[in-house]
Amino acid sequence: MMCFKFFSCRQIVLKVFLVQFLASLQTFAAPSPIIKFPGDDTSFTDKEVALHYLNKFYGCPKESCNLMVLKDTLKKMQKFFALPETGEIDQKTVEIMKKPRCGVPDVANYNFFHRKPKWGQKNVTYRILGHTPDLDEETIDDAFFRAFKVWSDVTPLKFTRIMDGEADIMINFGRNEHGDGYPFDGKDGLLAHAFAPGPGTGGDSHFDDDELWTLGEGQVVKVKYGNAEGEFCKFPFLFMGKEYNSCTSQGRDDGYLWCSTTYNFDEDGKYGFCPHELLFTLSGNADGAPCKFPFTFQGEKYDSCTTSGRDDGYRWCATTEDYDRDKTYGFCPETAMSTVGGNSEGAPCVFPYKFLGNTYDSCTTSGRSDGKMWCAVTKSFDDDRKWGFCPDQGYSLFLVAAHEFGHALGLEHSEDPGALMAPVYTFTKTLRLSNDDVKGIQELYGVPTDKPLPTELPPVTPMDVCNENIIFDAVAQIRGEIFFFTDRFLFRTADVRKKPTGPMLVATFWSELPEKIDAAYENPLEEKTVFFAGDEMWVYSASTLERDYPKKISSMGLPSDLHRIDAAYSFHKNKKTYLFAGNKFWRYNEAKKKMDPGYPKLIADSWSAVPDDLDAAVSLNSDVFSSGNHPCAAPWHFLASRSHVHVAGFCHDNIQTVSERSSGAHDWLEKVHAQKSDDLSKPAVFLRHGLQGCGEGEAGQQCRGPYSSCGPPLFFL
Ligand SMILES: [Zn+2]
Numbered sequence: 107m108m109c110f111k112f113f114s115c116r117q118i119v120l121k122v123f124l125v126q127f128l129a130s131l132q133t134f135a136a137p138s139p140i141i142k143f144p145g146d147d148t149s150f151t152d153k154e155v156a157l158h159y160l161n162k163f164y165g166c167p168k169e170s171c172n173l174m175v176l177k178d179t180l181k182k183m184q185k186f187f188a189l190p191e192t193g194e195i196d197q198k199t200v201e202i203m204k205k206p207r208c209g210v211p212d213v214a215n216y217n218f219f220h221r222k223p224k225w226g227q228k229n230v231t232y233r234i235l236g237h238t239p240d241l242d243e244e245t246i247d248d249a250f251f252r253a254f255k256v257w258s259d260v261t262p263l264k265f266t267r268i269m270d271g272e273a274d275i276m277i278n279f280g281r282n283e284h285g286d287g288y289p290f291d292g293k294d295g296l297l298a299h300a301f302a303p304g305p306g307t308g309g310d311s312h313f314d315d316d317e318l319w320t321l322g323e324g325q326v327v328k329v330k331y332g333n334a335e336g337e338f339c340k341f342p343f344l345f346m347g348k349e350y351n352s353c354t355s356q357g358r359d360d361g362y363l364w365c366s367t368t369y370n371f372d373e374d375g376k377y378g379f380c381p382h383e384l385l386f387t388l389s390g391n392a393d394g395a396p397c398k399f400p401f402t403f404q405g406e407k408y409d410s411c412t413t414s415g416r417d418d419g420y421r422w423c424a425t426t427e428d429y430d431r432d433k434t435y436g437f438c439p440e441t442a443m444s445t446v447g448g449n450s451e452g453a454p455c456v457f458p459y460k461f462l463g464n465t466y467d468s469c470t471t472s473g474r475s476d477g478k479m480w481c482a483v484t485k486s487f488d489d490d491r492k493w494g495f496c497p498d499q500g501y502s503l504f505l506v507a508a509h510e511f512g513h514a515l516g517l518e519h520s521e522d523p524g525a526l527m528a529p530v531y532t533f534t535k536t537l538r539l540s541n542d543d544v545k546g547i548q549e550l551y552g553v554p555t556d557k558p559l560p561t562e563l564p565p566v567t568p569m570d571v572c573n574e575n576i577i578f579d580a581v582a583q584i585r586g587e588i589f590f591f592t593d594r595f596l597f598r599t600a601d602v603r604k605k606p607t608g609p610m611l612v613a614t615f616w617s618e619l620p621e622k623i624d625a626a627y628e629n630p631l632e633e634k635t636v637f638f639a640g641d642e643m644w645v646y647s648a649s650t651l652e653r654d655y656p657k658k659i660s661s662m663g664l665p666s667d668l669h670r671i672d673a674a675y676s677f678h679k680n681k682k683t684y685l686f687a688g689n690k691f692w693r694y695n696e697a698k699k700k701m702d703p704g705y706p707k708l709i710a711d712s713w714s715a716v717p718d719d720l721d722a723a724v725s726l727n728s729d730v731f732s733s734g735n736h737p738c739a740a741p742w743h744f745l746a747s748r749s750h751v752h753v754a755g756f757c758h759d760n761i762q763t764v765s766e767r768s769s770g771a772h773d774w775l776e777k778v779h780a781q782k783s784d785d786l787s788k789p790a791v792f793l794r795h796g797l798q799g800c801g802e803g804e805a806g807q808q809c810r811g812p813y814s815s816c817g818p819p820l821f822f823l
C-alpha cells in the first residue's frame with residue numbers, strides 16, 4: 107500500500123522562490139562556447155548531410171557520388187520536394203534534408219520496392235512484438251489500431267491483431283542496427299521504416315526507439331494514484347499561479363513527481379503521480395512492482411535503474427534487493443524528466459548540474475549550435491560527460507505508424523506534400539488522407555465493398571500554382587520572400603519575376619498554426635510574422651511561436667464580436683498595419699501597439715474599387731525588390747491564376763496622380779506625395795476570388811487586367 111503526504115504550503119513558497127532565484131542567476135551566466143557532445147554525431151557539414159541523404163534516399167552511389175551525378179541527383183531530390191531545381195547544396199535544400207523523415211527511399215524500386223507488391227488476401231494480420239517505454243501499452247496499441255483503421259476505412263482490407271506466431275505485419279521498436287541491415291540513427295533524422303508486402307520481413311514495420319514517441323504534442327503521461335488514477339497529465343497546468351510544462355516535485359517534500367490532470371490545479375485539485383521507478387515498473391516478471399534500491403546484480407550494488415546485462419539499452423531494475431537470488435525485475439518507466447538520445451540511455455536529468463563551470467537548474471541549449479534543449483544526468487557534466495536531450499513535442503506514433511503501414515501495404519513515397527505518404531514528418535492534429543493516398547491504396551486493393559464509403563472526399567493538393575484554380579487565403583512578404591497561403595499549403599518566391607515554388611505544408615515552417623489561416627503579415631518593426639485564423643492570432647519570430655500565443659484578435663483592439671478578419675498587410679513606410687473584415691478596415695499602429703482612432707472605416711470610402719470581403723492583401727517592400735529598367739520606377743505587380751484574377755499594382759505616377767486628386771488621403775499617401783521621391787512605395791495588392799478587382803488609394807484606380815495566363819511568371823514586372 108502506497109501513501110503520500112499532503113501538500114505542505116510552507117514548502118511550496120520556499121521552493122518556488124528558490125527556483126526563481128536560480129533561474130535569474132542563470133540569465134547572467136556568460137554565454138557558453140559550442141562544444142562537441144560525446145556520443146552526438148549530429149554535427150555534419152552541409153555537404154556531408156547532402157551526400158549521406160542522397161545516398162540513402164536517392165541511390166547516389168556512396169563511393170562515387172561525384173560532381174556530375176551529385177548535381178543530377180540533387181535536382182531529382184529538389185523536384186521531389188518542389189524546391190528550386192538548382193542542383194546546388196543550398197540552404198533550402200539542406201533545411202529539408204535535416205527534417206525528420208521515414209527511412210524508406212524516395213526513388214521507386216531503389217531499395218525496398220519491386221513490381222507493385224501487395225497482399226493477396228483481404229485479411230491482414232499484425233503483431234506488436236515490443237512497446238516503447240515512452241507511452242503506456244494501451245496508448246501504443248490504440249495508436250496502431252487507429253493507424254490501420256486509416257487504411258481499412260478506404261479499402262476492403264481487414265486488420266486483425268494476433269498475440270503470437272508469425273503475423274503478416276510484425277511491429278517492433280529498435281535502436282541503431284536492429285537486425286535487418288537498415289540501422290536507425292539516434293534521435294531525430296530517421297523515425298521508422300517498413301518493408302513492402304511479402305513473406306518473411308515483408309510488411310514488417312520498425313520504429314526508432316531513440317525518438318520520443320508521443321501523440322505529437324509532448325509527453326503523454328498517464329498518472330498513478332493521487333485522485334485521478336489512469337488519467338493523463340494536462341500540460342501546461344496551473345499550480346499556485348504558475349504554469350508547469352512537465353511533472354514537478356514542487357509543493358512536496360518527498361521528491362515524488364506529480365502533475366495536474368486538469369489545467370487549473372488551484373481550482374480543480376485533480377492530480378496524480380507521474381511514472382517513476384519507485385512507483386512501478388513495466389513488463390518484466392514482477393507484475394509491475396516498484397524498483398528496490400539498492401539491489402544486487404552479479405555481485406554488484408545498484409542505486410538506480412541500469413542497462414547492465416542488456417544489449418538493447420533499456421533501463422531495468424530488480425524489484426527485490428537481490429536479483430541474483432530472486433530474479434525478479436521490471437523495466438523502468440520513462441519518468442517525466444527522462445532524457446532522449448545523448449549517451450545516457452534515457453536516464454533522467456539531474457538538477458542542478460554543472461556545465462563548463464556554470465550551474466544549471468533546468469534544461470538548456472548552451473553549448474549547442476542547433477538550439478536543442480539538453481541536460482546532464484549526473485551532478486556534473488564537466489566530470490562525467492553524461493547527458494541527454496530533454497523531452498520535446500516528440501513524434502506522433504499514430505501518424506508515423508499510419509505512414510509506415512502505407513508502405514507495409516505496398517505504397518511508395520508521394521511527391522504530394524499533403525499526402526500521408528510524403529516522406530517528411532509533419533505533425534497535424536487531424537489526419538486526412540489526401541486524394542493521392544486514397545487513389546494509391548485503392549489502385550492496389552479497390553474500394554470498400556462491405557462498408558459505406560467515407561462521405562467526405564479526400565482533399566486534392568494544389569500542385570501547380572499556375573494551372574489550377576487556387577484561392578489564396580493570405581499573401582505576405584516574410585523575410586524578403588513572398589508567401590502565398592492556401593489551406594494548409596504555401597507557395598513561395600524570392601523573385602517576383604519567377605514562378606513561386608511549392609506546394610509545401612505551412613506546418614513545415616509554422617507548426618502550431620491551424621489548417622487554414624485567414625491573413626498574415628510581417629511586423630515591420632520587429633521582423634515577426636503575424637497570422638490570423640478565426641478570432642485568434644499567432645506571432646512568430648522565425649519559426650518559433652511567441653509565448654502566450656495564440657491570443658484573441660480583440661487583444662489588438664479589434665471588436666470582441668468579430669469572428670475573423672479577411673486580410674491584412676503592413677505598410678513598411680508608415681509602419682502601420684491595415685486589417686480588413688467584410689466591408690470595413692482598421693489601421694493598427696505597430697509602434698504604439700494600438701489601433702489608430704477613427705477606425706473602422708468603410709473600404710468603399712477609402713479604397714476606390716477595392717472590393718469588400720477580400721481574400722488577401724499584401725504590400726511589397728520596395729527596398730527588397732528593385733524594379734530593374736522597367737519604365738515604372740516602382741514595379742507593377744499582377745497576380746494571376748488561370749481563371750481568378752485578383753490584381754492591383756501601380757506605378758508611382760499613378761499614386762501621385764491619385765493623391766493629388768484626393769483630399770483626406772491616407773497618411774502614407776500623403777507621405778508618398780510629400781517625399782516627391784522616385785523611390786516611392788507601392789500600394790497593396792488586394793486579392794479576391796471571382797472578381798477582377800484592383801484598386802489603390804482613396805480616390806482613383808488604375809486597373810490592368812485580367813491577365814489570364816500565369817505563363818510562365820506569376821508576377822509581371
Ligand atoms: Zn515512408
Ligand SMILES: [Zn+2]
Pocket residue numbers: 284286288299312
Ligand atoms: Zn528495421
